[in-house]
Amino acid sequence: MSKPKVAVIWNASCGGCDESLVDIEDKIIDLADKVDFVLWPCAMDFKYNDVAAMKDGEIDITLVNGGIQNSGQEKIVKLLREKSKIIVAYGSCAWLGGVPSLINLKNKKDSFAVNYLDCPSVINPGKKVPMAKSMADGYELELPEIFDTLYTLDDVIDVDYYLPGCPPMPAMIINALGELLGGKLPPKGTILSPDISLCLSCSRNGTKPDRMVMGEIQRIHEIIADPDQCFLNQDVLCMGPATRDGCGYPCITGNMPCTGCMGPMKNQDQGAKMISALGGIIDGYDEEAVDRILDGIPDPAGTFYRYSTAASYLGRRREKNR
C-alpha cells in the first residue's frame, strides 16, 4: 500500500508553524516514515510544478499555515485545494489571520510607509516599495501583488479542519495528525480543540474570588506576579476568558498571562467576548473613574484581536467611513 501524501505550505506566517511540526520531536521521524511529503518549501526541495502535475485529490492532507496576503499565496492555496482531499488550516494565522492580520487595522500604504520608507533603520533613497510589476535592466519583472487586506484561509478556499494555536502545541498536532491519518475523520469544519474557555482548565481558575474587581490595569512587567493567583485578580489582563482551551496553558505555567493565541470559541468574537468579561469586573461607579482604569488598555483592538483581526466581526478598518 502506498503511503498517504502530505503537503505543507506557508503563507503570511512567521515560520513558527513549520517549526512546530519539527518540534513534535521523535514523532516527526515516525511521521516521515508513515507519509510521503510531496511539498514542504520550508524543509524540503519540491517544486510547485510537481504539484501542478498531480491528479486532483491526489494529496491526502495539506497543512496550510498563514493567512493570505498576496496573489502568489492565493494561487498556490487554490492549486492545493484542487489537489488535496483534506485541507487543514494549521495554526491561528490560517484560521483567523493571526498576528500578521493586525495589518487590517491599517492598510498596504501605511505598512509600506513604515517598513520601506519611514523606518529609521531603513536607507531607501530611491523610495522603492514592492510592486507587482517593475523594470530592471530592460526586463519586466513580476512579483505577487500584495493585498490591502489579509484574508483568512477560508475567505479564499474551502477548508476542512482548523488546528488552533500560535503555533499549535505538540500534543495537539500529534493528536490531530493521528486522527486524520488514521481515517477517523471528525465532521467537516471541526476546530480541533475543546470548545470551552481556557479558564475552565487553567490551574489558577480556583483562585478567582466570588466578586472579582480590577481597580487598575497593569502590565505584567510592572508587578511581581504571584505564581498561583489568577492574573485578572492581580490587575493584569489575561485573555483566558475569551480564549479557547486546548493549549495546556504553558504561558500561565511560565507566569505570563494568556494573550489569546488559541482564538475564540465557536461563533464568538474574541474582542467582544473579552470586552464583555472585563465590563463585568472593572471597578468604578462613574464614567470618569472607569475611564481612568480603561486608560490602562491603550490598544484595545491589538490586545483583544492579537491573533484574530481578520476573522473578527469587523474584520478590518474601513477607510471610507468616517
Add this chain to the structure above:
Amino acid sequence: MTEFKPKIIAFLCSWCSYAGADKAGGQKLRYPANILVVRVMCTGRVDPRFVLKAFREGADGVMVLGCHTGDCHYRNGNMKAMKRMRLLSRMLPQFGIVKERLMFNRVSGGESELFQKLATEMTENITLMGPLKIEGFVKTEGAL
C-alpha cells in the same frame, strides 16, 4: 442622490427605556422612524457582540439605553453595560468607526421626552456623519 436615512439599532431595557419609548409613543411625541428598537431584559444582556453584529449587518448607529444608576432591576447590569460600551467605543475607532456611532445613556420609564430628545439627536448626528457602509464580511467585500 436620494436622502440618507440612517439605520439605528436601539437596545432598550424593558424596565426603563423601553417603557420610556413606549410612553413617548403613547403621548404621541414625535421621534424619527429610523430607530429600530430591540427590547432586552436589561442592558447587562447587551453583549458587545450584538453591537458589532449590528454594525456589520448595516446599522449606521447603535444606541444602548438602560436604567439610571442604582435603578437596574438586576442590581448592576447597567453598570456592566456602561463599562462594556465605554471600552467598546475606545476600540471602534481602530476599525475606522467614529465612537459617536455608539451611544450609551440612561432613560427611565417616565422620561419619554428624554427618549425623544436622545433619539432625535442621535439621528441628526448620524445623518451628518453619513452611512457607515459595512456590508458583510471582509470576504464578501474584499478584492478576492
